[in-house]
Amino acid sequence: MTTEQTDVLVVGGGPVGLSVGALLAAEGLDVRVWERRDAPPSGSRAIGIHPPSLDLFARLGVAAPVVAEAALVRRGIATSRGRTLGTLSFDHVSATHPYVAALDQHRTETILRDRLAALAPGALRTGTAATALHRHRDHVDVHGTGPDGAPVSVRARFVVGADGARSAVRDLLGVGTHGRDYGDRYVMGDFADPGGTPADTAVVDVGPAGVLESFPLPGGRRRYVALVPHHDEEATTRAPDGDAAEAGRASRLAALVRDRTGVAPDAATSSMTSGFRVRRRTADRVGVGRVVLVGDAAHEISPIGGQGMNLGWLDAAALAPVLAGAVRSGSSGPWPRYATTRQAAAARAARQAEANMAVGRPARGLALVGREALLRSALRLPTGGLLASVYAMRWA
Template sequence: MTTERVDVLVVGGGPVGLFTAALLAARGTDVAVWERRAELPTGSRAIGIHPPSLDAFAAIGLDEPLLAEATRVRTGVARSRGRHLGTLTFDRASGTHPYVATLDQHRTETLLRDRLTALAPASLRTGTALTGLERHRDHVDATGTGPDGDRVSVRAAFVVGADGARSVVRDLLGIGTSGRDYPDRYVMGDFADPEPVAARSAALVDVGPDGVVESFPLPHGRRRYVALVPDDAAFAAADTTSGAPEAALASLVSARTGVAPDPASCSMTSGFRVRRRTADRIGVGRVVLVGDAAHEISPIGGQGMNLGWLDAAELAPLLTDAVASGTSGPWPGYARRRQASAARAARQAEVNMALGRPLGALGAVGREALLRTALSLPTAHGLARIYAMRWA
């Protein structure tokens, strides 16, 4: 078996790993990506792309191709019990991108794959799973299994673990995590957009007394609905006729918001629970963690994938300089800054979840009054900057 030599091995070929590799390749760093999945990306999954990420994508020329396909969300509207509570605009949230873009994750990944292929042909190795790491003073030896079950190996100056919340890289390093699980359960689905035409470019948040329903426009006239459900049994009972998840979600959305998505138009449904995890260390020696491998936060708010991209944007020049100079770091400032950003995003997600939980009639009235006030103040543009991740 021949051992390949590269400057940086990125483990994980999802959105964060692909972007990390593309940034490195654009800087002239020799990079390889090991991705366990052999199949092409599918599914809409994470859809939100925030202004700082769009700025970062410009470094590899991906901002314009992505925006050519994405929907630009320029406002967020809060509702409750059929009443309009207020509107948040993103026009002052960013000097470059005064909006949040939405695009199906499989399209974002495909665009990233295409860009990486243009910058570093054959660098992406799909169907390749990491099985071992051996750290040395001036390099790291990685071993794994290839698409045919054959053993593969790479000797790299650095390894980046971009392999998600169940990171094999993190486990091989013996790095633990801390955090908590939340009781909240959500169901999401993509439907043909049933909202009035005037609302179809806005993110909508309905904070009625029975629990939040969020929705976001998607390309091609679709809308993503995300609804808090009290428990699995309650969601299953939302549609007693067919029991189909798309019908159950459509029924729940209609009951809470008065808007009725067409179950026949649904292209995806998925349920998820919420947890928060932070790695005890962001890396060891020449191995560094990024994205969910380093910090997993609630999907509510749509900031997790973006945090990973911003990890990559800060890490890539550090790695490039270290490869060129022959140094190994560490970069304590990087770890401190990135985990602080993740902690802030996690706190924001917790606030979002708290605002969307079921309340009694009196509590719902108080929540509505709070949102009306917050969205009517001159400082509301500060909230838009928070939701647009201009602090990250």
């Protein structure tokens, strides 16, 4: 078995790993990206791309195709019990991208794959999984299996673990995580847009039964995310594509949308539904020798608020110049500073996501009236601009 040599091996070829690889290739480094999946990207999954991430994409030369294809969310409306509580505008959150771009994750990944291929042909190795990792003073040896099951091996000066919340790299390092699980359960789905809401507008309804979010998608579609009752276990249980349970979940979500907002999406137009629960996890260590973790491998937060994937991209933006400098200087990498700043950013995003969940839980009586009054005030006062900046991740 021949051992390849490279400056940096990125394990994980999702949106974050592809960005790390493309940024490093743009810096002139030799890079490899191992991705366990061998099929092309598919599914909508995470959709929100915030202004700081779009600025990063501009550096990579992919902002234009992303923006051209995405639905651009320029404002958000908060509602409750059929009434508008206030409006949040993104007009002033960025001089370059005054909106949140909503694009199916598989399209974002495909655009990033194409850019990586242009910068570093052959760098992406699909169907390749890391199975062993050996750290040395000046390099790391990584062994794995290729798409045909044959062994593969790379000797890298640095390794980046961008392989998600169930990171194999983190496990191979023996790094644990700490955090908590939440009782909140949600179901989301993509439907043909039933109309009634402008195509550049997101809606967050915080009525008595709990939050229901609505986001535009390209192609005349709309994403709905709803908090579901604790007793509705079936709504948050995954079902195979085409299974009767999938159709049943689409019908239940469409009914939740209708009951809470009066909008009636057609369940038959559903292209995806997914139930999920929420947890928060933080890696005990972000860097070990010449191996560093990014994205969900380093910090997993609630998807409510849509900031997790963007945190990973901003990790990539912070890490790439550090790695490039370390490769050129022959140093081992100043991980403590990177770890401190990025984990602090993740902690802030996690607290914001927790606040979003708290505001979206069921409420009755005076608690509901108080919540509505608080949101009205926050959205009408100058704090509305601050809230827009916070949601758009201008702090990150």
